[in-house]
Structure formats: C-alpha cells, structure tokens
Amino acid sequence: MSTLEIKDLHASVETESGPREILQGVTLTVKAGETHAVMGPNGSGKSTLAYVIAGHPKYTVTSGSITLDGNDVLDMSVDERARAGLFLAMQYPVEVPGVSVSNFLRTSVTAVRGEAPKLRLWVKEMKAAMEALSIDPSFAERSVNEGFSGGEKKRHEILQLELLKPKIAVLDETDSGLDVDALKIVAEGVNRFQADGTTGTLLITHYTRILRYIHPQFVHVFFDGRIVESGGPELATQLEDEGYERFIKAASPA
Amino acid sequence: MTATPATDHAPRVASRQVADHGVPSGREEEWRFAPLARLAGLHSSGEPLTGAVAVEVTGEGIEVETVGPDDDRVARTLVPTDIVSARALASARDVRIIRVPRESVGVARVTVVGHGEQAGSHIVIEAEPFSTGTVVLEHRGSGALASNVEIRVGDSAKLTVVSVQDWDRDAVHIARHDAVVGRDARLLMGHVTLGGDVVRILPTVSYAAPGGDAELLGLFFAESGQFLEHRVFVDHAIPQCRSFVLYKGALQGEGAHTVWIGDVLVRSGATAIDTYEVNRNLLLTDGARADSVPNLELETGEIVGAGHASATGRFDDEQLFYLRARGIPEDLARVLVVRGFFTDVLTRLGLPDVTAAVMASVDARLGVDLAGTGLEEDDD
Numbered sequence: 064m065s066t067l068e069i070k071d072l073h074a075s076v077e078t079e080s081g082p083r084e085i086l087q088g089v090t091l092t093v094k095a096g097e098t099h100a101v102m103g104p105n106g107s108g109k110s111t112l113a114y115v116i117a118g119h120p121k122y123t124v125t126s127g128s129i130t131l132d133g134n135d136v137l138d139m140s141v142d143e144r145a146r147a148g149l150f151l152a153m154q155y156p157v158e159v160p161g162v163s164v165s166n167f168l169r170t171s172v173t174a175v176r177g178e179a180p181k182l183r184l185w186v187k188e189m190k191a192a193m194e195a196l197s198i199d200p201s202f203a204e205r206s207v208n209e210g211f212s213g214g215e216k217k218r219h220e221i222l223q224l225e226l227l228k229p230k231i232a233v234l235d236e237t238d239s240g241l242d243v244d245a246l247k248i249v250a251e252g253v254n255r256f257q258a259d260g261t262t263g264t265l266l267i268t269h270y271t272r273i274l275r276y277i278h279p280q281f282v283h284v285f286f287d288g289r290i291v292e293s294g295g296p297e298l299a300t301q302l303e304d305e306g307y308e309r310f311i312k313a314a315s316p317a
Numbered sequence: 318m319t320a321t322p323a324t325d326h327a328p329r330v331a332s333r334q335v336a337d338h339g340v341p342s343g344r345e346e347e348w349r350f351a352p353l354a355r356l357a358g359l360h361s362s363g364e365p366l367t368g369a370v371a372v373e374v375t376g377e378g379i380e381v382e383t384v385g386p387d388d389d390r391v392a393r394t395l396v397p398t399d400i401v402s403a404r405a406l407a408s409a410r411d412v413r414i415i416r417v418p419r420e421s422v423g424v425a426r427v428t429v430v431g432h433g434e435q436a437g438s439h440i441v442i443e444a445e446p447f448s449t450g451t452v453v454l455e456h457r458g459s460g461a462l463a464s465n466v467e468i469r470v471g472d473s474a475k476l477t478v479v480s481v482q483d484w485d486r487d488a489v490h491i492a493r494h495d496a497v498v499g500r501d502a503r504l505l506m507g508h509v510t511l512g513g514d515v516v517r518i519l520p521t522v523s524y525a526a527p528g529g530d531a532e533l534l535g536l537f538f539a540e541s542g543q544f545l546e547h548r549v550f551v552d553h554a555i556p557q558c559r560s561f562v563l564y565k566g567a568l569q570g571e572g573a574h575t576v577w578i579g580d581v582l583v584r585s586g587a588t589a590i591d592t593y594e595v596n597r598n599l600l601l602t603d604g605a606r607a608d609s610v611p612n613l614e615l616e617t618g619e620i621v622g623a624g625h626a627s628a629t630g631r632f633d634d635e636q637l638f639y640l641r642a643r644g645i646p647e648d649l650a651r652v653l654v655v656r657g658f659f660t661d662v663l664t665r666l667g668l669p670d671v672t673a674a675v676m677a678s679v680d681a682r683l684g685v686d687l688a689g690t691g692l693e694e695d696d697d
C-alpha cells in the first residue's frame with residue numbers, strides 16, 4: 064500500500080527580482096485508497112505544489128521533504144519519479160509536435176512498466192482505454208496535444224492515468240474547461256482508476272463542481288502556499304456556500 | 318552566353334563554358350557563408366575534375382540513356398551560372414538522362430558513391446506530360462563532388478525528386494538542382510542532408526506555364542564541424558503558380574553550422590501566385606550556429622498570398638518535462654522531440670525508406686538505442 068508523504072515543504076521560483084517563495088510549508092499525506100481534494104483560489108500555489116511533486120526544474124525546494132513509500136522523491140529525476148509511481152495530470156498539457164499519441168503512449172507505458180507491451184495486446188488495451196473516455200481512435204495518429212481542444216487535452220491526460228496506473232496521481236485542475244458531458248467522462252475515468260483501493264489521488268481544483276462526481280474523503284483548503292484548513296467532504300460544501308473569503312481572512316495577518 | 322537576372326537583379330552569366338565564370342572571392346552574396354578553404358578547390362579553378370563517382374540507376378517504368386555533356390537535352394534547364402556548376406558539366410563523363418515516359422508511372426533510384434576522388438556529374442530528370450515519377454538520389458562515400466541535376470516536369474506531370482546526402486564525414490559536395498515546372502504540373506523536390514564535411518545544395522525552381530505547383534522540402538542535421546547549406550531560389554515569373562518551401566535543421570556540437578537562404582522572387586507578371594516559405598532550426602547544444610535568411614521580393618501585389626517565416630530555437634524544456642513526467646528517460650525524450658521536429662517534412666516527402674534512414678540517423682546521433690523502448694514496433 065502506497066503512501067505519499069509531504070512534510071513542511073517550501074519551494075521557490077526564480078523571478079526577475081530574485082527567488083520568490085511560493086510554497087510556504089505544505090504538509091500532507093496521501094495513502095492508497097484515499098482521495099484528497101486540495102482547493103484554493105487562483106494564484107495560491109496549487110500548480111506549484113503539483114509541479115514540485117513531479118519535479119519541474121523551474122522550482123527549487125528550499126526545505127521540507129517528499130517521500131513515496133519512504134523513498135526520497137526529491138532525490139529522483141523527473142522520469143524516475145514517474146517510474147516510481149507518481150503521475151501528474153497537468154493543468155496545461157504540453158504540445159509535442161510530430162510525436163504521435165500512439166508512439167508517445169507506448170514509449171511511456173514501456174518506460175513505466177519496464178518492458179514493451181506485446182504489440183497486439185497493446186493495441187487492444189489502448190483502443191479500449193480510448194473508448195472508455197470517448198476519445199476518437201483517430202487521435203492515436205495525431206501529435207500529442209497539438210490542436211486538441213481543452214476537453215480533449217484533459218481526456219488525454221486521464222487516458223495516460225489509466226494506462227500508466229501510478230501509485231499516486233496528482234490531478235491539477237483536470238475539471239477546468241470541461242463541459243458537463245466531458246466532466247462526467249473524465250470523473251468516471253478517475254473513479255475507475257481509484258476503484259480498487261490500491262492507488263491514491265490528490266485532486267487539485269478551484270471549483271467544487273467536480274466533487275459531484277468524484278467524492279474525496281479529505282478536503283484541504285489551500286491559500287498562500289500552504290494548507291490552511293483540512294476536513295472531510297463537508298468542508299467542500301462549506302466552500303461551495305461561502306467561498307474562500309473566510310479562509311483567506313483567517314489566514315491573513317490582521 | 319546569356320544573362321539572366323539573379324534575385325538581386327544583377328545580371329548573372331549563364332554559360333556552359335567554364336572559362337566564362339570567375340573564381341569566387343567569398344565576398345559574393347552566393348558565397349558569403351561558404352568556407353572556401355574547405356571546398357577541396359571545387360570552386361578555385363576551371364580545370365576539369367578528373368576523378369569519378371560511381372553512378373548507378375535502377376528502377377521501374379523509366380528510360381535511362383547515357384549521353385555526353387554536349388547532347389542538346391543537356392544544360393537546357395540548368396545552364397551553369399557559376400564556375401562549380403560549369404565544371405560539373407564539363408567534367409561529367411556520362412550524363413544520365415532519366416525519363417518517365419508520357420502518361421506512365423516510373424520510379425528510379427540513383428546511387429552516387431564517391432571513392433575519395435574529385436569528380437563532376439550531371440543528371441537530367443524528365444517527367445513527360447501526364448506522367449508520375451519518383452526519383453531518389455542517394456549520395457554516399459567520400460571525395461569531392463560538383464554535381465548538377467536538371468529537372469523538367471512536363472505538363473500535368475507529377476514528379477518527386479529527393480536527394481539524400483548521406484556522405485562520409487570528410488566528403489565535399491556542391492550541387493545545383495534546377496527545375497522547370499510545366500502547365501498544371503506538380504514538383505516535389507526534397508533535400509535530406511546528413512553527412513559530409515561541407516555540403517552546399519542550390520535548388521532553383523521556375524515555371525514554364527500557369528498552374529505549376531512546386532513544393533521544396535528539406536531536412537538537415539549538422540554535427541560538430543559540419544557545414545551544411547541550402548540555398549533556395551524560387552522564380553515566379555508566370556501567373557497562377559504555387560510554391561511552398563519548408564526546410565528544417567537540427568544542429569549539435571561545437572562548430573556545427575547550417576545556412577538556409579530562401580530567395581523567392583515574384584516578378585511583375587506573376588499574378589495570382591501563392592508562395593510560402595519557412596525554415597526552422599533546432600539547436601541541440603551550445604556552440605552550433607544556424608543562419609537563416611528568408612528573402613521574399615514582390616514586384617506585383619496582385620497575388621493570392623505570399624509569406625515567410627524563420628525561427629531558430631533550443632529544446633523546449635516544457636516538452637521534455639512533459640515526456641519525462643511520463644517516465645520517458647531524458648535521452649529518449651530528446652530523440653522523440655527531434656524525431657517529432659522532422660516528422661512534418663518526412664510525412665510530406667512520403668518515402669518510408671527515407672524516413673527510416675533519417676530516424677536511424679537521428680537516433681545514432683543522439684546516441685540512443687531504441688531496442689526495447691517501445692518506439693520500434695518489432696517485438697511481436
């Protein structure tokens with residue numbers, strides 16, 4: 064059973080006026096079988112947290128730790144983290160011109176599983192996974208994320224989630240830019256991934272609407288680079304009714 | 318001797334006679350990037366090139382003749398305008414004329430293999446009206462070669478000519494590829510330049526009648542110390558023709574140097590034409606240099622469209638991050654990005670064996686063995 068443990072994490076980004084600290088002491092544990100929602104206003108540092116977990120070179124961890132099943136994640140390269148079982152569905156998936164979705168997926172699955180899947184089985188597996196997410200088969204031959212609509216990009220991220228079956232998934236605003244139908248399809252994908260209780264999900268979102276389809280056991284309010292309150296699903300309801308105001312006021316020095 | 322205007326409108330000497338052409342000093346526009354000291358003297362005298370290259374033509378649905386340089390079908394489309402092309406013609410022992418007969422389909426493969434000698438060669442490729450032809454020229458080995466390829470695309474013919482420069486690392490190659498496109502005809506001319514110490518390719522396209530369509534595609538990969546130049550000239554003098562030019566280059570290593578010049582001239586009578594040219598270069602390391610000069614000159618505004626674009630950039634960190642965040646190791650991620658960078662050119666060329674050769678070369682140059690990576694689908 065996997066555990067992602069984040070302890071007092073501080074991280075900064077290099078700006079024109081010097082380093083700027085964005086994460087200011089994040090502590091959070093996500094275990095297999097758990098779904099955590101991290102909710103916070105724009106600019107609070109949610110994507111930064113996601114990127115730092117995945118190892119984006121733009122951010123520097125200044126203190127704190129991240130471990131996956133006791134192994135030091137911060138010591139691993141970006142691709143090592145993915146092979147160790149971490150996955151980040153990006154808020155803004157990157158276009159990779161000229162690299163077909165099918166080549167990309169197969170290379171990625173081979174790297175993560177440690178061996179190339181048998182071609183015939185692989186084609187079946189990919190087709191089934193695409194169908195489950197209502198992705199047209201022609202996507203396999205298109206360049207990764209190039210010319211995809213916002214919704215298509217998000218479905219493509221969840222397709223990777225389902226094929227790579229990580230231990231812990233971080234989903235950064237996977238719900239944004241989706242219409243109701245696409246939102247349901249994506250949520251079903253996440254629920255399939257989470258269904259057998261062997262994986263954990265950290266769902267980052269700005270809005271509560273995805274929580275109608277994905278039900279986290281834990282909800283965290285994120286503000287100013289850290290978690291300012293944690294609770295159960297009732298916290299999301301409260302956020303839905305009251306907005307972030309109360310938490311922002313509580314977190315800001317008077 | 319006749320005078321034809323160059324893009325800079327200076328009269329340029331067009332003559333078969335070597336003696337009519339001067340030795341370049343290096344200050345001329347056409348020579349300004351070329352490392353003259355590394356050209357094995359191909360440009361520096363009018364003496365015949367006495368060595369040879371082995372030229373072999375195979376194919377189906379084509380007719381091949383071997384004639385002398387004085388044959389009246391030779392140097393009609395391509396009349397030498399510089400000392401190197403004049404020397405190539407004068408030194409060519411056996412000029413091959415490759416013809417795709419009228420209303421038929423032909424495929425030819427021309428292999429040109431150098432054995433360390435200095436040589437000249439001249440090849441004529443003719444697609445007769447209503448024919449469809451594909452000619453792949455493949456250059457291998459070493460030596461110094463001055464070569465001419467003259468291409469005639471007959472009315473309503475479709476012709477693909479792709480020249481692959483896969484020379485040994487020490488070879489020198491200067492080539493002029495001149496094509497004339499007939500009425501409603503379509504030419505796809507491709508240049509794939511991977512090997513050699515110095516390679517300069519100078520393609521020129523002009524049109525004989527309205528409705529001509531020319532696509533010039535190029536792909537090059539320069540490593541440390543290599544100089545690879547592609548200097549394109551599209552001469553629009555005829556109404557209702559189209560040109561599309563796309564060259565992509567990758568560079569890695571200290572002193573890798575590529576040059577792309579895209580001269581497109583739309584003369585006053587060339588109304589309702591459509592032209593677009595683009596060059597993109599990917600710098601894989603520091604210390605490499607890509608010169609890129611698009612030059613679009615319009616003498617008439619009554620056209621459908623005209624545009625150009627040029628960009629030279631480094632590896633996109635976000636692309637690499639995205640691939641690596643999916644478990645793909647960094648070196649393999651780089652291969653994917655470079656392969657992807659070349660994909661549109663290769664898709665347009667539409668020749669699977671050329672694609673395979675380029676991909677293999679990219680993999681080797683980036684030092685990655687793809688066995689077992691899932692990228693090569695050969696495991697079943």
Ligand SMILES: Nc1ncnc2c1ncn2[C@@H]1O[C@H](COP(=O)(O)OP(=O)(O)O)[C@@H](O)[C@H]1O
Pocket residue numbers: 076077078085103104105106107108109110111112121
């Ligand atoms: N590369 C960067 N350079 C400068 N500032 C950045 C950079 N990345 C993020 N930030 C800043 O950090 C803060 C948090 O950003 P982000 O993590 O994207 O927030 P969220 O995802 O919650 O909207 C914002 O104020 C943003 O402007």
Ligand SMILES: [Mg+2]
Pocket residue numbers: 109110111154236
């Ligand atoms: Mg964000």
